[in-house]
Amino acid sequence: xxxxxxxxxxxxxxxxxxxxxxxxxxxxxxxxxxxxxxxxxxxxxxxxxxxxxxxxxxxxxxxxxxxxxxxxxxxxxxxxxxxxxxxxxxxxxxxxxxxxxxxxxxxxxxxxxxxxxxxxxxxxxxxxxxxxxxxxxxxxxxxxxxxxxxxxxxxxxxxxxxxxxxxxxxxxxxxxxxxxxxxxxxxxxxxxxxxxxx
Amino acid sequence: xxxxxxxxxxxxxxxxxxxxxxxxxxxxxxxxxxxxxxxxxxxxxxxxxxxxxxxxxxxxxxxxxxxxxxxxxxxxxxxxxxxxxxxxxxxxxxxxxxxxxxxxxxxxxxxxxxxxxxxxxxxxxxxxxxxxxxxxxxxxxxxxxxxxxxxxxxxxxxxxxxxxxxxxxxxxxxxxxxxxxxxxxxxxxxxxxxxxxxxxxxxxxxxxxxxxxxxxxxxxxxxxxxxxxxxxxxxxxxxxxxxxxxxxxxxxxxxxxxxxxxxxxxxxxxxxxxxxxxxxxxxxxxxxxxxxxxxxxxxxxxxxxxxxxxxxxxxxxxxxxxxxxxxxxxxxxxxxxxxxxxxxxxxxxxxxxx
Ligand SMILES: Nc1ncnc2c1ncn2[C@@H]1O[C@H](COP(=O)(O)OP(=O)(O)OP(=O)(O)O)[C@@H](O)[C@H]1O
Ligand SMILES: [Mg+2]
Ligand SMILES: [Zn+2]
Numbered sequence: 001x002x003x004x005x006x007x008x009x010x011x012x013x014x015x016x017x018x019x020x021x022x023x024x025x026x027x028x029x030x031x032x033x034x035x036x037x038x039x040x041x042x043x044x045x046x047x048x049x050x051x052x053x054x055x056x057x058x059x060x061x062x063x064x065x066x067x068x069x070x071x072x073x074x075x076x077x078x079x080x081x082x083x084x085x086x087x088x089x090x091x092x093x094x095x096x097x098x099x100x101x102x103x104x105x106x107x108x109x110x111x112x113x114x115x116x117x118x119x120x121x122x123x124x125x126x127x128x129x130x131x132x133x134x135x136x137x138x139x140x141x142x143x144x145x146x147x148x149x150x151x152x153x154x155x156x157x158x159x160x161x162x163x164x165x166x167x168x169x170x171x172x173x174x175x176x177x178x179x180x181x182x183x184x185x186x187x188x189x190x191x192x193x194x195x196x197x198x
Numbered sequence: 199x200x201x202x203x204x205x206x207x208x209x210x211x212x213x214x215x216x217x218x219x220x221x222x223x224x225x226x227x228x229x230x231x232x233x234x235x236x237x238x239x240x241x242x243x244x245x246x247x248x249x250x251x252x253x254x255x256x257x258x259x260x261x262x263x264x265x266x267x268x269x270x271x272x273x274x275x276x277x278x279x280x281x282x283x284x285x286x287x288x289x290x291x292x293x294x295x296x297x298x299x300x301x302x303x304x305x306x307x308x309x310x311x312x313x314x315x316x317x318x319x320x321x322x323x324x325x326x327x328x329x330x331x332x333x334x335x336x337x338x339x340x341x342x343x344x345x346x347x348x349x350x351x352x353x354x355x356x357x358x359x360x361x362x363x364x365x366x367x368x369x370x371x372x373x374x375x376x377x378x379x380x381x382x383x384x385x386x387x388x389x390x391x392x393x394x395x396x397x398x399x400x401x402x403x404x405x406x407x408x409x410x411x412x413x414x415x416x417x418x419x420x421x422x423x424x425x426x427x428x429x430x431x432x433x434x435x436x437x438x439x440x441x442x443x444x445x446x447x448x449x450x451x452x453x454x455x456x457x458x459x460x461x462x463x464x465x466x467x468x469x470x471x472x473x474x475x476x477x478x479x480x481x482x483x484x485x486x487x488x489x490x491x492x493x494x495x496x497x498x499x500x501x502x503x504x505x506x507x508x509x510x511x512x513x514x515x516x517x518x519x520x521x522x523x524x525x526x527x528x529x530x531x532x533x534x535x536x537x538x539x540x541x542x543x544x545x546x547x548x549x550x551x552x
Contacts, residue, residue, distance in 0.1 A: 151377060
């Protein structure tokens with residue numbers, strides 16, 4: 001069964017989004033054509049605006065409207081302390097704890113050979129050059145408490161220890177196999193304070 | 199725990215049937231192909247939401263029917279529970295617990311099928327899986343460790359292949375090996391602990407039936423973090439060439455030794471079967487210690503290959519169970535000496551008595 005071309009196109013575009021299969025794409029498309037025109041325009045505009053205005057921070061690869069994100073441009077923050085996270089959304093989780101006054105570095109994922117992701121696919125080299133240039137003294141590896149997050153932390157720790165920089169890992173207590181973004185702030189705050197060297 | 203009644207509808211060769219069970223030994227008997235195993239499977243499925251055969255959900259639905267339903271009513275320390283499970287022809291399932299949509303997976307059931315003979319007769323994998331499954335039920339941390347180890351192993355194997363193809367660097371192996379060594383050490387320690395408990399309990403059970411002596415020998419490929427890490431590093435070139443991790447708990451061997459002889463290579467059919475059945479009763483013991491309640495013991499056709507003497511001894515042990523539900527061929531009914539609750543099965547219909 002074929003729909004009229006504009007709907008076909010909308011379904012095809014939606015189906016390219018992560019986590020959206022052909023069936024959900026179809027459902028979303030039919031929802032969209034039924035809403036008032038204004039609502040559809042707002043959605044389209046929000047998508048374009050977000051895509052146009054948001055970029056990766058030049059230094060830490062957080063999402064930002066500026067070249068430097070709000071943390072990197074805040075001179076009160078301690079630039080000798082860098083917290084490494086998998087995704088930008090993990091920064092939100094750590095900020096919520098109010099325990100951290102350093103800067104961040106977003107890797108863009110975790111090492112996972114079965115998904116074809118190695119250190120080259122992540123922002124590891126960028127981290128290494130940043131450590132050299134910004135006189136970083138301690139790197140906190142706050143990757144997810146999953147096997148892949150753990151391997152990523154170990155890989156980076158090996159790398160930066162040889163540069164004479166202290167590498168620490170969040171203390172255990174986070175739910176194993178979980179996601180940083182779902183950890184509650186008290187647990188995460190405690191994990192930050194109790195970090196240990198690896 | 200005691201299963202009191204099950205209702206079966208369009209499940210395997212059953213159209214519609216209600217079967218009641220009693221405390222103590224329940225004997226399901228009948229000719230070949232009448233539905234004895236299917237009835238046990240229905241009980242097991244109702245309790246655990248799994249089949250004990252290598253079956254897909256859709257195999258459970260009676261041929262020609264749209265969906266199968268099993269209802270089980272059982273009684274334990276937490277009171278009476280009613281579980282209803284529905285399987286659709288397309289494999290989709292639904293569960294109701296005491297009338298409300300939900301999830302339920304009963305841990306306290308121990309089951310023997312012919313497939314389990316492979317615990318003794320089969321590849322080392324079978325023994326590892328048997329031991330790990332018990333340990334996982336008793337220890338959440340161990341369960342986590344097994345899953346962590348499996349994931350890391352899968353990742354390292356993939357990385358080995360990538361290195362062989364020149365798509366990754368050898369130093370990327372370090373991190374995975376560190377995880378495997380740490381987690382491997384915990385798994386080996388867990389296995390040592392559970393194996394000595396299994397050995398103790400099963401040996402005691404064996405001594406209660408005859409003069410035999412059972413030992414379980416465990417041969418880990420490496421038994422602590424440092425040797426595991428060392429061996430992984432030393433074997434890298436070989437493993438890169440194979441694209442496979444050859445050292446670690448996933449390669450460990452466990453040997454059952456009955457009266458000084460390897461049961462797998464030198465045991466008789468009867469000795470092998472007897473040992474596996476006793477290992478299952480031992481599992482019931484270990485689960486009871488942990489869950490604080492004796493589970494249901496289910497044995498499918500346990501007595502074939504066993505002589506009258508051995509069968510009688512097992513029956514004696516079964517009489518001590520809170521509830522045992524077993525199947526047997528009509529011509530082996532004598533083994534029970536008329537003691538128990540007898541359920542006859544004929545073409546998917548049941549009747550009671552001898
Ligand atoms: N989905 C199904 N629909 C209909 N019949 C089925 C289905 N699955 C299995 N059967 C049939 O059920 C019958 C009984 O099987 P079951 O394994 O319970 O026999 P049994 O009484 O244990 O026999 P045995 O003594 O040989 O072990 C078999 O003839 C089998 O072909
Ligand atoms: Mg059978
Ligand atoms: Zn930044």
